[in-house]
Amino acid sequence: MAVADRKASVTMPRGTLIAVDGIDAAEVVAAARARIAAAARPRRAGVSLWDASGVFDDLVVAGPDAGIPSARTLLLLYAADLAFRLRWEIKPAVIEGRVIAAAPYVATAVAFGRAAGLPTAWLKELFRFAPRPAQACYVDCSSARSGFIGFGCNQLSQHANGFSARDTVARARTHLQAAARRTRF
């Protein structure tokens, strides 16, 4: 697991939002917790996790007759969940002057969308509502055993178009690595 850091312009007042992205949720969350533990005041820090709103949990309950969601549908749901996390977890923490790690944040979703072949412009626009983090970390994981990427790639592999979950995960990882290089994570 390699973690690299990037400093970016702070767009939210007082507290600090740290974005932690990678293809495997368990490793991403572990990295986020390590960052928080190393913070100056770890008790005034927290981690915002994927599916805090329970949207994807509810999705699993739907039977196979409901139809397999596409990459676009999954990303719209990811964005809805992120809007929930921003409203209830991330923004309040920042306003209270806390450090909050969003694990994952926008880069993970964008990498998934790119891996599924969706246009970058659409992905950028979709997440326009999400504020830029003050810091960002990229966790390079070799597999996606848990979290959104693994879940999403498994869903896509059930479509008739021949998407392989393993290939899509690999493409998402490549896109995240490229994003990390571009933004000097």
Next chain:
Amino acid sequence: MASRPENRRLRELARLRFTKPPGRRGFLVAFEGPDGSGKTTQRKLFKTWLKSEGLDVVTTKWNSSDLVKPIIKSRKAVQALSPEEFSLLHAADFRHRVEHAIMPALWDGKIVIADRFLFTGLARDGARGLDLDWVLRLYQPLLWPDLVFYFAVSADTSGRRVTATRTPNFYESGRDVTDLDDPVESYHRFVTSVIKEYESLAVIFKFITIDAEQSMSQQHYQLRELFREGENRPWSEWNVEAVAEWLSLTGRQA
């Protein structure tokens, strides 16, 4: 989704299917308008008439996918949605219906009647103060209906018809954005904004406006006439991207 040459091939396949179909081409008709405009009644009458003419018709309703509707319903029940979440979840529901209900029916040459289409999302989200450009992009790749019937009523008529039988619910009355406790007062304020948004959309997207203050039979016969005038409209090239993306998803070849 697909590689560039594959995308070109899928676009050509889409064009061929809708411009030189083996039988009747798929045709999409959207019914739009504020609550209480009578569009659901008209949609039912219209569907019955089309079927009596021997046409193959399917209906799709707003917020009705088996996958996303339960998610929206549970969150509406606890009044837990922000305007962004409301907008994104409805866009997800719409996308899923486009892929699993609307596109397959159009591909098979059916007439699809949409009881509310993406313009409902635009009008309501716009009335909730969201940026319409952002909302419109949520619905990309855009699938344009062949005909959009807009049922125009005043805010007073809409309010009178809705409140005659029930109290408008929390989101229907826009109480999430009006900050008014009285559902009827809130509904009036919210639907006024929704109608204003619809009126702008009607101009931009060239809706066919039906005066929904007329009698039911007048509206119905007008719809028949307008449909007959519009049913031979050429397929819109704007839809090629939406169809090609759906083809790449389903692996359909013909």
